[in-house]
Amino acid sequence: MSTEQIPVTDTPFEVAGRTLRSRLILGTGGFKRLETLAEAIRATRAELVTIALRRIDPQARGSLTDVLDECGVELLPNTAGCFTARDAVVTARLAREAFGTDWVKLEVIGDDRTLLPDAPELLLAAEELVADGFTVLPYTNDAPILARRLEDVGCAAVMPLGSPIGSGMGIRNPYNISLIVERANVPVILDAGVGTASDAALAMELGCDGVLCASAIARAHDPVAMAHAIRAAVEAGRLARGAGRIPRRLHAEASTPDEGLADLTPPVR
Amino acid sequence: MIFLNGEPRERAGATISELLVELGVEARARGVAVAVDGEVVPRAEWDARRVNEGERVEALSAMQGG
Numbered sequence: 190m191s192t193e194q195i196p197v198t199d200t201p202f203e204v205a206g207r208t209l210r211s212r213l214i215l216g217t218g219g220f221k222r223l224e225t226l227a228e229a230i231r232a233t234r235a236e237l238v239t240i241a242l243r244r245i246d247p248q249a250r251g252s253l254t255d256v257l258d259e260c261g262v263e264l265l266p267n268t269a270g271c272f273t274a275r276d277a278v279v280t281a282r283l284a285r286e287a288f289g290t291d292w293v294k295l296e297v298i299g300d301d302r303t304l305l306p307d308a309p310e311l312l313l314a315a316e317e318l319v320a321d322g323f324t325v326l327p328y329t330n331d332a333p334i335l336a337r338r339l340e341d342v343g344c345a346a347v348m349p350l351g352s353p354i355g356s357g358m359g360i361r362n363p364y365n366i367s368l369i370v371e372r373a374n375v376p377v378i379l380d381a382g383v384g385t386a387s388d389a390a391l392a393m394e395l396g397c398d399g400v401l402c403a404s405a406i407a408r409a410h411d412p413v414a415m416a417h418a419i420r421a422a423v424e425a426g427r428l429a430r431g432a433g434r435i436p437r438r439l440h441a442e443a444s445t446p447d448e449g450l451a452d453l454t455p456p457v458r
Numbered sequence: 459m460i461f462l463n464g465e466p467r468e469r470a471g472a473t474i475s476e477l478l479v480e481l482g483v484e485a486r487a488r489g490v491a492v493a494v495d496g497e498v499v500p501r502a503e504w505d506a507r508r509v510n511e512g513e514r515v516e517a518l519s520a521m522q523g524g
Contacts, residue, residue, distance in 0.1 A: 218523040226522070241523025242491060244463040244516065247482045253520045254489040267524045282498045283518060287491035294524065354524075403524055 199427060202398055204376050205292075205324045205345035211235050212393070213423045214265065214378065215416075216403025219355075223256045225412050230260045232416035238262045239294050239403070241269050242284055254288075265326070267294040272307070274314035281318050293318060294348070294380075294401075295327040304354040306330050312338055319343035328380050331361075333368040336377075346375050348401060351382030351392065355404045359388040363395055370396035385415075386422035393426025394434070461514040470511040474504040481517055489520040 201208045215235040220226040230238060238257060257264065266284030271277035274297060281293040297314050299307035306329050318325045325344045329335055336347040349369055352358035359382055360366060370377050379392035380401040389400045400423050409415035460469050462477055469477065474492050483490055492499045493516040499507055509515055 216524045220522060239524045241521045242518040243521040243523075245478075245481050245483060245490070245519045249519075252489075253522060269524045279493065279496060279498065283491035283493055286498060286501055287489050287518065287520065289488075296524070 199431065202376070204326070209236050209399075211237075211420075212399040212427060213389075213420055214238065214399060214401040215406065216401060217253070217257075217407075218269075218403045219407030220412065221407075223251050223253065226407075227256050227260055228413045229406055229416040230257075230262060232413050233406070233420045236262055237265050239265045239267050239401070240288070241267050242280060242287060263292075264288050264290055265292050265294050266290065267328075268296045268314075269298075271297050272299070272310075273297065274310040274317065277310070277314040278317050278321075281314075281323060282321070285323070291322055292324045293326065295325050295344075305350075308332070308335050311335075312342065315339055315344050316342040326378070331365040331369070333365060333372065336369045337372060340373060340375050344375065346378055346398075347373060348378045348380035351379055351388060354381045355408075356382060357384030357405060358382055359384050360391055360395070363391065366392070366395045366397065383419070386418040388422075389419045390422040390426035390429070393423055394429050396430055399423075459511065460509045463515070463517055469509065471508055474499055474507045474509065474515070474517075477509065477515060478504070478517060483517070483519070487519075491518050492516065493518075 202212050211234045213233050213235050214237045215230060215233050216239045217226055266288055268277040268280040271280055277295060277297045284293060285291055295314055297307050297310040298304050311327055315325050315327050319342055326346045326348055327339050327344050328348050329339055331349045336349060339347050349366060351360035376398035378399040378401050379397045383389050383402045383405045385405060392400050402419055406412050406416045406419060459466050494513050
């Protein structure tokens with residue numbers, strides 16, 4: 190079975206009424222060259238990529254938006270670097286002006302060391318942006334109750350972290366991710382912490398609807414090869430989730446039947 | 459004196475559009491957004507909105523991220 194057939198057999202990945210063919214969303218941060226970013230986008234087959242807003246750099250070479258337009262991807266602006274709900278809300282409104290989209294990857298972080306979300310500020314910002322007509326995809330802690338609260342205020346998806354941004358530590362609390370998935374009525378997208386392909390596969394096996402990944406690809410020794418690997422892992426994990434894994438058991442269970450086993454005992458002389 | 463992306467400039471009275479040109483941004487460029495004193499200035503107001511003495515202008519554009 191070729192991987193091209195997977196989307197046909199799978200249910201579509203829908204976020205806020207938009208159907209995405211790819212369950213992998215690519216973060217554009219960390220790529221050293223725009224050419225590599227473009228190649229990685231093609232390798233991931235991502236349709237949605239994140240983007241940030243920063244002060245205009247008159248010395249900047251090459252246009253990021255031109256490159257992304259050529260790749261035919263949709264933009265998901267983020268509010269990276271915001272520490273308060275107010276800053277995040279204003280940043281989202283600036284992104285709407287800049288890119289003409291009301292989709293936002295909402296990040297409100299608590300400190301520089303961990304880059305972990307600040308839960309009360311995140312919830313406040315989410316509520317305000319939903320009221321202002323935004324399609325809000327919040328980067329959140331792997332906390333089931335917070336995920337539920339974000340859904341309750343109208344977020345279009347929840348994006349729990351596997352581990353801190355850029356840490357490559359994988360999914361530290363798969364149990365919590367399972368609890369979030371079990372209860373969510375909106376898509377669950379694992380965001381942050383993926384270090385290599387198996388982390389992305391695990392996210393999908395746990396029942397996540399998608400994976401958002403930046404550093405694991407951008408900072409890999411060969412970003413384009415890793416983009417292929419993580420794309421394949423997301424598809425493999427999705428297939429495995431649908432296929433239904435066997436239960437874990439403490440002891441072995443033979444896969445070859447005992448019936449008809451030859452009697453090879455030597456004769457007693 | 460105004461502040462353009464954190465730098466002091468003797469440009470009180472200039473419009474947002476004029477300041478963007480000075481930053482090398484073509485008028486109406488996609489992927490650009492402007493805030494003055496922490497409030498969004500919609501694109502439709504860039505030609506008319508003049509920056510007053512002491513105001514802080516943030517002129518932003520697309521950057522790789524997250």
